[in-house]
Amino acid sequence: MKSLKIAFVVGVFPAISETFIVNQIGALKEQGHQVKIFCTREVNKPPVINPLVTKYKLLKLSTEFTPNGFLKKGKGFLGKFKILLKSSGTKAFFPLLKTFKYLTSGNIDRTNQQFFKVYFKYYLVVHRFDVVHVHFADNAVHLLEQLKRFNGKLVVTFHGYDAHNYPMDFFKELHGLNHINYTVNTNYIKQKVIQLGFPENKIQVLPVGLDTSLFKPECKSKKDSFIILFVGRLIPLKAPLLAIKIVEQLIEITDKKITFYIVGEGDSFFECKTYIEQNSLTEYIHLLGSKSQVEVKKLMDSSDVFLFPGIVDDRGHCEGQGLVIQEAQAMQVPVIVSDVGGMKEGVLDGITGYVLPTKDIKAFVDKLLFLKNNSERRKEMGENGRAFVVKNYDSRFLSEKLVHIYQ
Known part of the structure; x- marks a missing residue:
């Protein structure tokens, strides 16, 4: 099986109540796939850490995926040049190259802002991911610019929160991206997503799972209660x-x-x-x-x-x-x-x-x-x-x- 380069997009990572995401990433890594985690809000360091987060060093694979996050990690000229070289052969190359025109007027700050604004939009293209998997469809809506530019496999997973909390109009632009496949964890959520205007033939039921080698009983002792x-x-x-x-x-x-x-x-x-x-x-x-x-x-x-x-x-x-x-x-x-x-x-x-x-x-x-x-x-x-x-x-x-x- 070919090893896939997969971008996982989440809100906060790791979230105590979302162990299913950690389980899914862990299982993919066990299969030999490369996974990078992108957080649309923050990389979290909760007081209680899932053992799989430690086992697979998932915090080291996580990064803040926001415009401000990119600017905070601003690179010097050499760093930007390396990114430009990496984008060679992709549709990101010329948009990135155009941002260097501000250097002719000596406007370094403007160059930085424009470069990283474009880099943020084309990041998934520049780094040549095979798959982008977005958990919670509201995160997909917030990253429409990135998803529109990405030509690889796109998967968006609806959970209960996003299927319940947003009206159909919120997902209007997402409806227009025909290269997305959707997964839901139950038939109940599937019906909710269909009601939100998504085509049934694009939706597959895939429950969230667990590591049954971890969740297995020990010898139960007798109790009075x-x-x-x-x-x-x-x-x-x-x-x-x-x-x-x-x-x-x-x-x-x-x-x-x-x-x-x-x-x-x-x-x-x-x-x-x-x-x-x-x-x-x-x-x-x-x-x-x-x-x-x-x-x-x-x-x-x-x-x-x-x-x-x-x-x-x-x-x-x-x-x-x-x-x-x-x-x-x-x-x-x-x-x-x-x-x-x-x-x-x-x-x-x-x-x-x-x-x-x-x-x-x-x-x-x-x-x-x-x-x-x-x-x-x-x-x-x-x-x-x-x-x-x-x-x-x-x-x-x-x-x-x-x-x-x-x-």
Whole structure:
């Protein structure tokens, strides 16, 4: 297989909530492809670093991709001349060469500004990337000048955020670029993107995946308590408060040997904290804040059920895929989710977990109680879940499909 030179365009990198991008880049590098990461906002240095970021030295492969970022890294005459030579044989050569005309009047600052303005527009051409892959379609809109000039393979991936937050008119100019292929993580998001005016024949469903060799269970030890886990940003569409109310009702009808761990930060954190305290649930329900991937894996390894009762929020937004649902299944943890958005596409109802009507607290409580009282069923569902995820969501398998799209 030919090694491809791939430009990944993202907003902020690395983002704690976007481990799927790191997984995808890691899998491509394992296949021998060259990857460079371009950030339309900033290169981030979060307190919690994904192990794959360190393993593949991804921060060293990341650069700020903005006009100001280019000017801040301004090179002297020799540096500009090297860039000009590199552009030889591409359509960037003459536009770059023309900027040197300002030197005849001794206007060095004007030369710098014009040179790097043109260089920014033609960067992807100058450096001869085989593929440009843009994550989140709003980033593609912000880089229309670059994408219009690029003649190689172009892929834009829609996620839940961009498919929900922008009207059709926002993508008007993107519609005009006929050489772009689009990927989405679920059929739910595909329908959203079609509604935004993109042609169905240009859209392929490619879920975001995970490293199933990393997310694999260790030997589970016996526990006195039935452990339920929620992992995700604490925002309305992920319904952390609803999850608390579900577990509260379960506690009321059982022997109280229940522990509920909630991992994540977000706008709903203090609402959840207040509810837990006011309803005397601190003995059972624990807000843990953000955790590293390693810590999340350990929590999954000790959990009996993963609970994710997402809803459609007041803006009409809901979960596009929810990779954490596949992570839990890879760890052989049965999952219980609601039937909104794309979550249900990543669960085999009744086989790897349960897909239940949204906001139906009784239905969620009944299934939790059933699994609490049936350890053998939990074990069976867990084993089914891992087999399902290994077959359909492993990063290496999905990376091969992605490279096929690139080619």
